[in-house]
Amino acid sequence: MSKPKEETLAVRISRALADRIIAGQIEPGSRLRQDHVAEEFGASHVPVREAFRRLEAQGLAVSEPRRGVRVASFNLAEVKEVAEMRAALEVLALRHAAPNLTAAILDEAEAATKAGDESRDVRSWEEANRSFHRLILTPCAMPRLLASIDDLHAASARFLFAAWRADWEARTDHDHRAILAALRSRQVDAACSTLAGHVQWIGRRPVPASGGKVREAFAIVG
Amino acid sequence: MSKPKEETLAVRISRALADRIIAGQIEPGSRLRQDHVAEEFGASHVPVREAFRRLEAQGLAVSEPRRGVRVASFNLAEVKEVAEMRAALEVLALRHAAPNLTAAILDEAEAATKAGDESRDVRSWEEANRSFHRLILTPCAMPRLLASIDDLHAASARFLFAAWRADWEARTDHDHRAILAALRSRQVDAACSTLAGHVQWIGRRPVPASGGKVREAFAIVG
DNA sequence: TCCGGGAAAATTATAGATAATAATCAAGTC
DNA sequence: GACTTGATTATTATCTATAATTTTCCCGGA
Structure with missing residues (x-):
């Protein structure tokens, strides 16, 4: 079976x-x-x-x-650490992927962005977001780098789900669109710097903590 | 026992x-x-x-x-990949370590550089080189980042030993000294860009291959 | 007869299951 | 506070099943 x-x-x-x-x-x-x-x-x-x-x-x-x-437990310091590592490595990957990006791939990435915008829950938003990043980075053809990025994405998703457990507000992802526009016009530097900022943006939001109190949770939202 | x-x-x-x-x-x-x-x-x-x-x-x-x-086997593409990943991550680590670097640490790093210059074999050179990098990066206090860098150093060492198995020529490491000088005068950007170039320099050298032929081996020498 | 190709059998190694022992830690108990 | 007990993990040893690899062997063709 x-x-x-x-x-x-x-x-x-x-x-x-x-x-x-x-x-x-x-x-x-x-x-x-x-x-x-x-x-x-x-x-x-x-x-x-x-x-x-x-x-x-x-x-x-x-x-x-x-x-x-x-x-493993985690704290704000680790969220920041993962965000910065992702920024460094994803930029590297994007630089190598850029020459190999086709219009078809960018269209797929745009579809993923749209799917993310329309997501009603964190889980599906995360999935769409991850496939956006994967789509534009995979053509770098650097297996070791991609494996490291995958692990960091897993950590990111964990932070995200810990903060946004149930509710999720739909929002349009301007960063993704800016990255795609830059890539379409072959402005690799601009795409990379937008990506770096995008990944390092750390969202914060209050979550109910034990004892009826409220603490703030942090996560990478990109 | x-x-x-x-x-x-x-x-x-x-x-x-x-x-x-x-x-x-x-x-x-x-x-x-x-x-x-x-x-x-x-x-x-x-x-x-x-x-x-x-x-x-x-x-x-x-x-x-x-x-x-x-x-695992490896090829030139992977050597390059590891070199670029090291450059990206070590620069990130150095940026965070720089504010925490003390004169004592920089002196230790200089001693490690000297030890590397005086090394008569690859093995001890690699050890000195690794401790140089570790000394100036550890103060970043980012455990996940440091662990990744450690793994990349292990891969680097493997490439190195595969190329320089027996002989080794002593040479003075100008890059290390330039990095230390920049760090001493608080020029973090300069230190980072020297480090990035230093780590991505790929040495090549002929090694005897099977069949009495000679092929070229590549390794990260920094 | 000699040779090569390929099927079948034998061997080897991995993957996993199970049971037993030792070491460690957390609580109780005196 | 020292000691005992129980729970849990780490480790070893032994065993089975299955997949790979190697060897053997047979047959047809030159």
Whole structure:
């Protein structure tokens, strides 16, 4: 019934856990117990441990020797750090991708932007936003760079979902359109600097915290 | 006898293997067989598999499901990719580190540069070079960024050792000194642009290839 | 007879399951 | 405050299944 095609169990488990961590279904700081996870996936602890090592490498989990692994927690400093790393790396990727961008790709990216504008919830907005970035960056053909950017996008999504859990207001993404316009007219420098600013813009918004108080949450919205 | 201090077996195994891969003791493309590794380290295959996942995440090994894991191979394109990623990320780190740099740190970095100039072999030059970069970047206090840079340094070292296996000519590192001078006089922009150029300089040199022929090897020398 | 191609069998290695032991930590308990 | 207990994790050892690889072997053709 299952498809043990070309994927190892450890990869599937780590992806499933990553999705939950990103979606905020598992609280930061809570423990990931290998036997529980193993039981849930109908697997033994061996692939689960491998999955944990993968999550660790992605920065989604932290492991303390002999004490188990926990979902990584994060703070404003890390949000800023990820934003700046994304800016640096995405600009690099865009510079190399620009010469390879076709009109078809830019049209697809515009469609993704539109889909994002029309999104009624965070989840679908994030998906549209991610595919916009992926579309304009993938043609750089630098696998290692793209993998790093993917990991940073996962972290970004986590911050985002932590801040905007339920409600989401639709808004038109002017940055994306400016980037596309610059790319269409071959103004690579302008596109890059808009992208850098776009990615580093950190949205803030109040969220209900424990104890009936209100604290401020931060996330990368781009 | 052994010191199972604060480190898990998987971490120690992956470090040991990483050292060998970086040093070129294991050829790119050759297989890492879990049972052999397990036997060598007196461990079972479970921690070995975890070590493999770590190496994979660092880009030092590639794993094909059901076919085992091999030492990652690399080519000129990847050398360039790593060089550009290092330039982007190290510049970012330096910008944040600059305000926190003390005279003591810069003196240490100068000592590291001197040690590099006096190195008679690649191995010790690489060590001195790495500590120079680490010294001036660590004060940025961005753990995720520093971890990424560390991985890129490991890749750089691998390229370097593949090209300069035995011989090494001493040379004085003018770039390092220029960077330190700029940092001492608080010219952060100048320091950053020198660093960017320094890291992206790709040295080339002929190495004996199989079949009595000579091919050219490339590496990041900075 | 010798040779090459390819099917089938044997071998090897990986992936995973299961069970057992040791080490660690967190609470209680005296 | 020291000690004990229980829970959980880390690690090892052993075992099974399955996929890859290698070897063997057979057959047809020169």
